[in-house]
Amino acid sequence: MNIPFLKTDALPFCKGCGHDLIAKNTTRALEKLGFNPLDVIMVTDIGCHGIIDKCLNTHTVHGLHGRSSALGAGITFGMEEPGKKVIVFIGDGGSTIGLQHLMEASRLNLNMTVVVHDNFLYGMTGGQTSGLTPHGFNTTTSRDGNPFFGYDICALAHTAGASYISRVMGIGDISDKLAVAFSTKGFSLVEVLEICPSYGMKLNPRRKLSEIAESSGKEMGEWLNQRPPFSPQQGRKSENLLEKVDPIAPKFKSYLKKTTSIILSGSAGEGVQLAANVLCKAAMRSGLSITQKGSYPVTVGVGFSTAEVNLSPREIHFHGIAVPDMVVVTSADGLAHNKQRIAKMQGGFLFIDESLEVPPTGAEVICHDFRGMGARNASIFSVFFLALKTGIISTESLFKTIEEEGLSEKLPVAKIKEALVA
Amino acid sequence: MQEKTKGNRVLIDGSRLMIEALARAGADAFIGYPITPANLLYQYGSQRLKLMLPAPDEITTLQWMSGLSATGQLPVTATSFPGFALMLESINMAYMMELPMVIILVQRLGPATGTATCGAQGDLLLLRGMISGAHPIPVLATADFNDCWDLAAKAAEVAINLRTPVVLLTSKEEVMTQKSFDMGTLAKVIPVERKHYDLECEYKSYKPTDFVPDFLPVTQNKHQVRLNASTHDQTGILQHSNEESMANTRRLEEKVIQRMKSHYYYSLDEQKGAKKLIVAYGITSSAALDATEMLRNNGDKVSLLIPRTLIPTPAFYRELMMKHERVVIAEENINHQFGKLLFGENTPANVAFVGSLGKMISPEEIMKEVTA
Ligand code: SF4
Ligand SMILES: [Mg+2]
Numbered sequence: 025m026n027i028p029f030l031k032t033d034a035l036p037f038c039k040g041c042g043h044d045l046i047a048k049n050t051t052r053a054l055e056k057l058g059f060n061p062l063d064v065i066m067v068t069d070i071g072c073h074g075i076i077d078k079c080l081n082t083h084t085v086h087g088l089h090g091r092s093s094a095l096g097a098g099i100t101f102g103m104e105e106p107g108k109k110v111i112v113f114i115g116d117g118g119s120t121i122g123l124q125h126l127m128e129a130s131r132l133n134l135n136m137t138v139v140v141h142d143n144f145l146y147g148m149t150g151g152q153t154s155g156l157t158p159h160g161f162n163t164t165t166s167r168d169g170n171p172f173f174g175y176d177i178c179a180l181a182h183t184a185g186a187s188y189i190s191r192v193m194g195i196g197d198i199s200d201k202l203a204v205a206f207s208t209k210g211f212s213l214v215e216v217l218e219i220c221p222s223y224g225m226k227l228n229p230r231r232k233l234s235e236i237a238e239s240s241g242k243e244m245g246e247w248l249n250q251r252p253p254f255s256p257q258q259g260r261k262s263e264n265l266l267e268k269v270d271p272i273a274p275k276f277k278s279y280l281k282k283t284t285s286i287i288l289s290g291s292a293g294e295g296v297q298l299a300a301n302v303l304c305k306a307a308m309r310s311g312l313s314i315t316q317k318g319s320y321p322v323t324v325g326v327g328f329s330t331a332e333v334n335l336s337p338r339e340i341h342f343h344g345i346a347v348p349d350m351v352v353v354t355s356a357d358g359l360a361h362n363k364q365r366i367a368k369m370q371g372g373f374l375f376i377d378e379s380l381e382v383p384p385t386g387a388e389v390i391c392h393d394f395r396g397m398g399a400r401n402a403s404i405f406s407v408f409f410l411a412l413k414t415g416i417i418s419t420e421s422l423f424k425t426i427e428e429e430g431l432s433e434k435l436p437v438a439k440i441k442e443a444l445v446a
Numbered sequence: 447m448q449e450k451t452k453g454n455r456v457l458i459d460g461s462r463l464m465i466e467a468l469a470r471a472g473a474d475a476f477i478g479y480p481i482t483p484a485n486l487l488y489q490y491g492s493q494r495l496k497l498m499l500p501a502p503d504e505i506t507t508l509q510w511m512s513g514l515s516a517t518g519q520l521p522v523t524a525t526s527f528p529g530f531a532l533m534l535e536s537i538n539m540a541y542m543m544e545l546p547m548v549i550i551l552v553q554r555l556g557p558a559t560g561t562a563t564c565g566a567q568g569d570l571l572l573l574r575g576m577i578s579g580a581h582p583i584p585v586l587a588t589a590d591f592n593d594c595w596d597l598a599a600k601a602a603e604v605a606i607n608l609r610t611p612v613v614l615l616t617s618k619e620e621v622m623t624q625k626s627f628d629m630g631t632l633a634k635v636i637p638v639e640r641k642h643y644d645l646e647c648e649y650k651s652y653k654p655t656d657f658v659p660d661f662l663p664v665t666q667n668k669h670q671v672r673l674n675a676s677t678h679d680q681t682g683i684l685q686h687s688n689e690e691s692m693a694n695t696r697r698l699e700e701k702v703i704q705r706m707k708s709h710y711y712y713s714l715d716e717q718k719g720a721k722k723l724i725v726a727y728g729i730t731s732s733a734a735l736d737a738t739e740m741l742r743n744n745g746d747k748v749s750l751l752i753p754r755t756l757i758p759t760p761a762f763y764r765e766l767m768m769k770h771e772r773v774v775i776a777e778e779n780i781n782h783q784f785g786k787l788l789f790g791e792n793t794p795a796n797v798a799f800v801g802s803l804g805k806m807i808s809p810e811e812i813m814k815e816v817t818a
Contacts, residue, residue: 094505315624
């Protein structure tokens, strides 16, 4: 039994409206192509054309104003079965509200067809000017003629990469022309020109559709791009996110009794975040709990780079650091970024490169030549130095971390060992 | 506080746990676009889920998700206020069409672009009113790394079983900070079973069973599916405001209220004889945990409530607060949004607030208010 696409021939549009012609020719084209109604997903936009839904035996999806081509696109991404067809009905208004969506569907060359019902104005809302309204065309919001020129929606879709685009006069039997679009692999767009009798004809008496099309440069025709249609990302690897997260077992001892907050502050490109990461992993190898976060300017390659670390023999909940217990400063950028917090310190340690001026602080100040190891190594060296001076974790745990994390090539282990002995 | 086993400890961030749990629960696709502080989620989503689509903008993100959802897939995205604001109309669409999806909202400091790399808890009241008609949309808030795992899976479950978009609410500090974490504490995630309508008799896209309509994807060809963002009847056909369509809109509200009753998530650490209660959700719960512990060590008796289901809001939260002599609600905003959600403008005399702008609330600030 063949189920018809339309439940009725009496469609709910004003007398003479081109939407009627488009709807009937769409279903005729689909029938000619041998589709069953339930193999077709009709996505309709907001506008008079959208009230066709209830007359259709296809699946129907009725979305938001301008967004239906993106909604239809979403459906195509999820369609694994061949032999299905997504068709979007949209008006001239909706097509510019959601212009980005049309461009994106063209660029990705998604398997779907968009039928633009171009009657040069917003019909349902009262005849207002749209982005496709031709120059000089009267609308309820531009009674002396549209002062602006309209988009060439076909040219835009063509430039964006759609497989097939056509502009069709909405007169007579256009089902074959629609069928070409519907059977295209990849994205197709058909702009059907029509006049809205209720607003367009009334406001532009004596003007003919063909004359409007010609004078506004809306040339009939077909435009093609030879591009492959979208194909699903087959064979994409899905990676278990926990697989490569290796457990870090405690092998060393730490005598840390209370939660200790440490700030490492230096310059971008000087390995501050990596040094903090080595510190944290060594702390975990020493049986401690840790938290680590970084902050740096949005332009990650310049300026300061700060890492905030908490170490604790117990589980850490709150990880904010108002006044740190220890601060390590290895560059002028790093000093500038943390001056305020250093000033608030009433105790603890400030480790600072000897090239820098010591800022006001209540912390015990330890100056050392960190940058002598080379700017890139100043931060990692400072972490070893801090471990040695404070004893919160052992330098062995740091060396082991570098080894086990595969960082021995990257970091100057031998030089650090030498410097520590000195 | 109990020390956990140390054999399985890793250094990890909450974003990784969230995406992995969502994938295990049945999420199929991540639709993303870059926004700080949700970028880690985007990165992990692209590595983990079967389908990854880089959307050109926020509205497209939600529209693509809706389309995918209509085909029976469970899509996920992650964003922050600036992007979320642009998604609003489309989330309303998905809510009205009853399309399952998970939206991770990583809060950052506003208004507008505000400070992209500064955390905040400023979006709760927006969430409460974000559906036109103020119908509730499920909002689950993570309080720790175990929540990043458990609640992410629950979000997928709620989305599918209630046929609705779900907001998984978190904030910058929860998804970007690395912490040592015991993987042994993670529960097994059971994939959410997706049931499709399988009867021969007529299918109506919005005919409910226990408030939720049976689902069928638009890719099958046994029954006609009609999805509609406009006011519609049970068949999914647009109606102005007739009895059937109004009943359908009412059902959307009732669905979330009734069916979320089996998804009330919170933890209550009651101390015997305590007349004081600390309440904190999201990022502030870590400070509340420390404050509770320190107060108890000082000999103060205090209980702690960490709400996780924020919307719809269990009446139990209010009832519990009314049973205490002093209640301190702590959240990272300056207008006490959770308090307003519970009490409107009429805060009971026993309820006090600790707020903050541009920085995390510390345990000491909460303690000070509790003992004031
Ligand atoms: S208002 Fe215009 S576009 Fe709408 S149905 Fe009537 S004639 Fe067609
Ligand atoms: Mg129009």
